[in-house]
Amino acid sequence: MERDGVALPDVRRASAYELNALAALLARAFDDDPVSRYLIPDQQRRPRGLRRFFAIELRHTYLPRGEAYTTPDHAGASLWTPPGTVKPGWRDLLHLLPMVPIVAERLGITLAFLGQIDAHRPKGPHWYLGVVGTEPALQGRGIGSAVLRPVLDKLDDEKVPAYLESSKERNVPFYRRHGWEVIEELRAPKGGPTLWLMWREPR
Template sequence: MNQVTGIDVRTAGRSDVRETAAVLARAFDDDPVMAWMFPDTEERPRRLPGLFSVLLRHQHLRHGAVRLGVDAGPAEDSSADRRRKRDEPIQGAALWDPPGQWRNPAWRELLALPGYARLFGRRLAVAGETVATLAAAHPEEPHWYLAVLGTEPTAQGRGVGAALLRSRLDVCDREGTPAYLESSKDRNVPYYERFGFRVTGEITIPHGGPTTWAMWRIPQG
């Protein structure tokens, strides 16, 4: 485990899917892109956990790069205490895709399609257009892709997001690999800039959809 700013960061497994999806659903309840795809404010909290479960199982988890943040114990914790940290509540998650792996192969998308159809219903075409618009603007140069970063609302401000970012960006710096993300909130742009990301363009979802900010980070040092 990586310990940063009082948070332990570890790699997610399949047993973490349900809790991770629930945390991300709460974190993204007010997200503009999620609100565009799920405009019903009562339905959104019920559907988002399912969406993140599908994304984890069919896209991100297979890379072994989904990172979870949990509370760090005291420095004198024994190794047994550390192992028990796996049972502590998840405070945040970062869904990273390695270089060249951000786009799902067609056969995997077909496997995931029934889940998406069940979740989006009549909004499936809107969701598909949203994903296609973001994908069309995605850079081709090899990079680590931060698809999702979310913190439990009650844990925001405690450095969970920073710990999750640093755990991967430190590797990017050592390996000399760029990183990329889309910020769906303009107020989050300065936050990502603190970690070396820079805005490279704006991506607007068609037909009145929200704008996201494409952000690229060159390796530091």
């Protein structure tokens, strides 16, 4: 496929057999993320912790109840949930139990932070972009934009809004280019990072 004469990577829905490859890709993409560093400050434990986290999220949320998109070589991925899957239930918390030893000394902060994020989630129906990441060596080549495209096109056709929390200020112009606007800034507890809460009206 091409856009403005530039070849775009092939993007398709991910399947369950790709779970480990996607968890590994996202762990690499998020290794230097301010929220990852805040919740898993130990850099030796972070890669394994993030792989475990993304594997749980893919297995229990994004593959069965949401939509996940990637490229054939797993250079990038986007993970979404549709309207109606907004509130995490007790089952989601149970699935996250294997994360407890990883965030052990930050458990209180992690739970407070997750509660804060959840409380700020807009109430109206929207698609939620939970995660987007590109292989670090391949960032800046259009892969992140390409893996967002299938859902953004669908949302524009169906006139449905979308929401996300950006954990990096650098990503704000990227999301703006794709139609999101900052609606609020949220500060994590105890001097933690800022999140830019962003809303997208369909185009």
